Structure formats: structure tokens, C-alpha cells
Amino acid sequence: MLYTRPKSLCDVPLHFCPGCSHGIVHRIVAEVMDEMGIVGDTIGVCPVGCAVMSYDYFACDMIEAAHGRAPAVATGVKRSRPDKFVFTYQGDGDLAAIGTAETVHSATRGENITVIFINNTIYGMTGGQMAPTTLPGQVTQTTPYGRDPKVAGYPVRVCEMVSTLTGTAYAERVAVDSPQHIRAAKKAIRKAFDTQAAGKGFSIVEILSTCPTNWGMTPVQAVERVRNEMIPYYPLGVYKDITEVADNDQ
């Protein structure tokens, strides 16, 4: 197998930390755009968070959104240019804390966009604070004694939440902790873009990801944490898929 840079990724060095999953996810999103031949017909919206500079990485037209607002921005783009592919790329703080309303309402409107959601249970760019997805007991800069649900509440399970909404067409949780899971993740991203191509509505792929820097782990330990702690709390799988259902049966 020959590994070359996907054409949908710009030829610039990525700034992500060693062992961080963002690089892998960028690559598989770009591979999907390559396979579908849509980089010239795609507009991406990037978040505030570690992926803030994705506009320099993805070779499609890119828009930087305010923190949490990417689904609203994507809504504006998609409604203006319904013939283009529109995706957002967001982290957990962006999507499930400050931007919860935008996420939930773009889903319930059935906005025909694709959301790539990085869940690494922590705020990365600001240096490791509690995220809405931080696991109970997890130590972060702002939960120094471990996340105590009595004080800080419980993690948000995004796929479960948005799959209750009629407007959500496709929701799947994947991980990128092993080659096998990475292949499945790419398949899910492809399916999400296909869902958009078919005009079925809101599609989201939640990707359990690593953050060795802010977890205080080696890359190998971080991958093990995804496997041993995150997947049990955030089970992988398809949470919603109406792509095979005829439109009038929804």
C-alpha cells in the first residue's frame, strides 16, 4: 500500500502534538473528499479549539467560525449554496458546551450538513480543562480532584442525544485507536458525506480521539485509554441511520 498525501490536504506541516488523533482524522476526511472527487465542491467550517487552523490544512474552501457556532455558519453556507458539500469539524467543548444549541438545532432542522466531531474528553487548546465529555473521575486542570458529577455534572453522550432528533439522518460513533477502527471511521465519514449527497439531512460522526499532551500520557498510553476507558463509556456504533428509509416514512 502506497501512502501519499491526499490531494484534499494542503502541502503544509500540521501543528498537532505527537500522538494526537487530529492528524489521522484530517487525513481520512481528506481521503473521503479525494475518493468522492468533491474538494472543489466542498466548503468546510472549522472551530475554535485545536483544529482552529484546519482552514490551512483542508484544500477545499474554508471558513473559520466563532467558538461553537460552526453548525450555524454551516447552515448559512448550505442554505446559500445547497449544491455544495458543507461540513463542520468541531471538538467537544465547541460542539457540546458553548455550541450545544447550534448543534441540537441544526440537527433538529435536519440541516443537510456533515459534522465531524472530535471527542477527546478535554479542552486541548486552552491547556486541558474539563470538557462536557470529560469522564467521571477524570483529572483535568479544572477538575484537579477528578470530575465529581455531584459538582460538575455528567458527561454528554452526543450521538445518543442527537439521534433522538427526527432531523438527524445519520449518527455514528467511531474511534481511531487501531487500524481497524480507523478504517471503520473513514467508512462512517464516507457514509455521512453520502447521506448529505442524498439530501437526507443532518449527519454526524463522533470520533473518540486521543490527547496525550493534556492527558499527561505517552501516545501508546493514550490509545490504550481510548480503548479501556472511553469506548466502555461511549459505545461505538451506529445510533441513527435513516438513509435506507424512504423520505415519506420518516
Add this chain to the structure above:
Amino acid sequence: MTSEIQLAGFGGQGILFAGKVLAYCGMMADREVSWLPSYGPEMRGGTCNCSVTLSDEPIGSPTVYTPDILIVMNEPSFLKFIGNVRPGGCAFVDSTLVDSKSDRTDIDIYEIPATAMAEENGLKGGANIIILGMLLKKTGIITMEEIEAAVRKIVPPAKAQLIENNMKAVRLGYDFS
């Protein structure tokens, strides 16, 4: 010439509609026109009032404070506004709904049992337009042609029978002595 008109009554009496008819009349005559409703919670059930100005000059304040012409269709509005009418001006009072009298002698007060007349003539809700008919006759600031054109303009084509009802109401007021 400038006519500053204030209309006041309860929500649902067609105060704003009557104001709109006047404004359209002014527009039909190619005059400067402004129409300003009271808005907010008072729209719901409480008192409702509306300022209309017809002028041959650009209109400054769209709010009418001292009307040349006052139309009042309930007791609270009568008590509140009758004192504001400009000396030499006039007031049209729906005497079915207003019992109070004013002791002002510097204005003309025209009483008309418009609400009762509307009911007797099968024109429920037409009291506002009956009063406009009387206003037309007494002040001459608008004409029968303008009011008919205005009504035709406002009433949607699907409700064409309302045009005839409205014009019937205008004539009732016009013929009331």
C-alpha cells in the same frame, strides 16, 4: 394644510383600520401621510390608539399630541384625550359607548351612536367606518371618492363584499345629522 388626527378606543373596534383608511385617503390625494399605532401589551384588549397625519408638507413628528380631529370610541379614551384637542378642532364621539360629556366650548363635538347604528344595519364592527362617514361630511378633509378608493385598496379581492359593507357604513355616517 395639515390635519392631525387621533383615533382611540378598545382593541378590536377597528381603530387602527379606520386610521389606515384615512391614511390611504391622503395617499390617494397624493398628500404626505403618516400612520402610527400604539404598540405593545396595550394592543391586547386594553385601549388602543393611533395617530394619523395628512399634510401638504413633509410630516415632522408622526405622534399626534394635540389633534385637530379626535375620534373616540370608548369612555376611557374620551376622558384621556378630549382635553388634548386643539382649540378650534373637533371630536367625533361614539355616543353608544361614551356617556361622559365635555364642557369644552372651543371645539366642535359631534356625537353619533355609531355602534348602535352598525348593529341595527347589520354592519357589526362597522362603527369605526360610520364615524369616518360623518367626519367626511363635517370636515371635508377627505372625499367620498378617496374613501371608496381607499377601501378598495385595503380590502383584499377575496372579500369583495366587504367593500360594499364599508361604503354602506360610510354613507350611514355621512347621512347622520
Add this chain to the structure above:
Amino acid sequence: MEERMLMKGNEALAEAAIRAGCKCYFGYPITPQTEIAAYMSKRMPKVGGVFIQAESEIAAINMVYGAASAGVRAMTSSSSPGISLKSEGISYLAGSDLPCVIVNVERGGPGLGGIQPSQSDYYLATKAGGHGDFSLLVFAPSSVQEMADLVVKAFDNADKYRMPAMILADGLLGQMMEPVRFPESYAPQPEKPWACTGHGNAREHNIINSLYLVPEELEKSNIERFERYERVKRELCLYDNYLTEDADIIVTAFGATARIVRSAVTMARAEGIRAGLIRPITLWPFPAQAYRDALSTAKAYLSVEMNMGQMVDDVKLAIECKRPVHFFGHTGGIVPTPAEVLAQLRAINEQIGK
């Protein structure tokens, strides 16, 4: 010209926006501007446009950000408290050099305030539309006709200078009806080669962004933007003078208040008081020169506003405090009356006569 139509200010504004090529409207209900959203919801589907009632003011302004990024004319409208919420998005629009129109049909504040007419967002519109160094084009209509005309100017100039434009109106203008005439033809929209429309493998990818992590790059972008602002100040100061040529007293007011002041000036002239009105139509750029020009005859200035005195600062700056600048205003939704303004003019006239 088309025939005159009797319309509410809010509706005339919405209709004019559509005729000016507004393709997307995103909004959230708030009194006293809801007629704009209602009108858009009725008309947009008929003209192939987009109407979305957003989940929040914040979402609405960010939908505008998305549509503007995609190169189409987009608009949102709200009233004062809603504009506070939008200020994040407004800053991002300015920082990304995106054209759009934001309508503020002001109500009283601070906080929840009231729903009656107010002009207390002058500072917000002209000085502090959001965080960071930036300005908005700010247009202050004073009639229903101007509600229509200025929204067209707002779109045209927003595109021309690549910056957001605000229509600063108030509940009085939004709710009142006056005859309005819409122009038959409109200036063509400029090309937007910078927009994110999908590059079709025919050009480099476009990026809409306000993030500059290198200090020198951020400063450079700010300096470039402010050079553009200087051009706007030279090219786009709009105002209206009424009886100012020989005026002892220059009264100034914008928006609905200017109508009341105009009535008061006419009344004052009838009494022999030489008063004149300067009505700024653009609040940013502020037509400072108009105030300086009046120095040749003016002995005093008076600013009348529906707030506690906000524009009065800009008048003082414009004339470098060379004359006394008085203030008269009301807040809370109380509209100053011509008689009240006349009383102010009489008092000032007496002072300057001494």
C-alpha cells in the same frame, strides 16, 4: 418610478432588502422588529430566498456569517437586547471583512428595558459593536421611505467596502406607516472572488478567517482595515441640513427624533429664533464636517436624542468644543415632543442673546 405604497417601516425595509438582492434572512422574534421576520417568512419562499427562524440571536448572526462567507447578500434584524447577543458575530464579520446588513429596531434599555422607541444603542452601533478594533457602517433612517432607501445603500456599501452595515432604527420608525416608493432598478452586485463558493479546482482555496496568531500579521490586518475606514469617511458621510445657513442654534438629531426636532425648528423660526437642524444619516462615518461648517454662524449646539446623551459626544468632538453643546433627551420609550424641544430652543436663544 413605481406607485406609492402605504407600508410599515419594518415591512418597507424588508421589501427593499429583498429587492436589493438579499437572498438570506435569519432572525429571532423580538418586539418591536418582528414584522421584519414575519414579512421575510412570507416573501422569501416566493422569491427563491432563504428564511430561517434561528434558535437564538447568536445562531442567526452566525448564519449570516455563513451566508456572507458564501458570497450572498444576507441580513438579520433584531432589537437592542438581541443586538447585544449578536455582538460576538458582528465582531467576527468585521474581522473577516464580510459584508452583510444588521438591522436594530431599538427599544429602551439597559437590560430587558422596555419595548417603546429608543435610541440608546448609539454607542453600541457607532463605538462598540463587539470586541476588537472595528467599525460598522451605521445608517439612521428617519422615515419609512428611508427605511427602504437606506437598506439598499447599506447592502451596496457593505459590499463595496467589505464590512458589515447596521440600520439603526427605532420602534417608532418600525411601526409607523408612510407612503413609500421603491426604485425600479438597482445597482449590480459586485463580484466576490474571495467568497467560499467551492473552488471547482479552478483556483486556490479561499479562507474566511479572523484569526492571526502572529502579532505583526494581526496588526497589519487592522491597519489595512483602518485605511479602508478612512476611505469610507471621505466617501460616505451622509447628512441633511434644514435651515442651517444663518442659524444661531444648530439642533441635531437622528432617526425619528430628527422629525420631532424639524417640527420644533419650524415652530422656533416662526417665533424669530434662528434655529437649524443637522440630521446625520450616517452615524458612522459621522458627518463631522457638517457641524464644523455651521460654526460660521452657530453660537450654540443642541443634541436631541432618545437616550441620556450619546451622540452629543461626537458633536463636541466634531466642533472641538468651540461652542457650548447642550443636550436634551428622554429615555424609557418617551418620545420628546416638539413643544419640549421648542422650550429648549427658547432657553438657549435667551442665553446666547445675553
